[in-house]
Amino acid sequence: MRGEIDKRAMAALSSGHLATDFANGALPALLPFLASKFDLSYTLAAVVMLAWATSSSVIQPVFGHISDRRGAVWLLPVGLLVGGVGMALAAAAPSYWLLLLLVTISGLGTAAYHPEGSKFAAYVSGRRRATGMSLFSIGGNVGYALGPITATILVVQFGLRGGLLLAIPCLAATVLLFSLRRYLRTFAPERKAVSRSSGERRPAALGLLLGVITFRSVAWFGLLTFVPLWEVSLGNSEAHGNRLLAAMLLAGGIGTLVAGRLADRLGRRPVLTASVVATAPLIFVYLQVGGLVGAVALALVGVCVIGTFGVTMVMSQEYLPGSIGMASGLSIGLSIGLGGVAAVALGALADAIDLRTALYVSAAAPIPATILCAFLPPTRASRAVTPEPVVS
DSSP: OOOSOOHHHHHHHHHHHHHHHHHHHHHHHHHHHHHHHHTOOHHHHHHHHHHHHHHTTTTHHHHHHHHHHHOOTTHHHHHHHHHHHHHHHHHTOSSHHHHHHHHHHHHHHHHHHHHHHHHHHHHTTTTOHHHHHHHHHHHHHHHHHHHHHHHHHHHHHHOGGGGGGGHHHHHHHHHHHHHTHHHHHTTSOOHHHHHHHOOOOOHHHHHHHHHHHHHHHHHHHHHHHHHHHHHHHTTOOHHHHHHHHHHHHHHHHHHHHHHHHHHHHHOHHHHHHHHHHHHHHHHHHHHHTOHHHHHHHHHHHHHHHHTTHHHHHHHHHHHSTTOHHHHHHHHHHHHHHHHHHHHHHHHHHHHHSOHHHHHHHHHHTHHHHHHHHTTOOOOOOOOOOOOOOOOO
């Protein structure tokens, strides 16, 4: 039985996650520049996020189902290629409607990569599933952090057409994953092995977890969408807002490593609950105090929210054993999709009242998530599967 994490396979999967979320992370940083180019209201700016969020979320369970039924390792390089190139082209879109189309196409690539990537991350993690998922997640977190920084530098130096260069990391990771597809297949267990390893399916528990993810996503997408615009409204530059966003995402990457190890040692539920409890007060501190203290609070929000993405993914897989592709698609897809819907609602609120009010609503969203955490049953990790080598 493979008890330890396979470093080669995990490095490839995490690199692909870095590249796809590098492209995704560029979008919030591009929004202030695109809003200026197309003279967008807060609502129309949020619609761009919704277009990406909807296309990258609604279909994720479908890709997960295909993956569970037939196996689809080819989704890794193809999804990465579509997601990265679509976002790069979106940066240079000549019209608002073409921007929405290209962002939607990019989202479809994201939807293809994540369920398959998280499923194989579980396969190559052996017994240390939460730790392994944190290593997979940190690739995405680092990518999300580098996306805003890189996009800002490219746009400031070369204009929005400079965003075309955002495709380069995605193209490199696509080649890497395509070359390793046969090696990755060796970790996929046979159908009968998956059946033997499957424990009790608990859809009600998964429903509660998805509720926690939903409310957490309202807060998270509110920050992703509006932190750069909020800083601009305070008289700061687009670059300053994007630096704060990048700091929040980088801190989240550190939190991912810590949360994964703690979840393997202390349990998934206590780690998730503690992070959700801390999120709302930290957002309030960022909005109310600002300055250095606010920046630190915002970074800690990243630790709390991003740090537990991998934990909630593992919990969803353990609540729905035997269908981990579907479970991953639901947990990731729901968080992105409903977060995008929330971003539009918050944008409309910002246009109707003001942006401060919309951000305070975001800050309050983790409170009901805290209540739902109290009703989550403990997860029972299913027995690790011994993968049978698959000959291609």
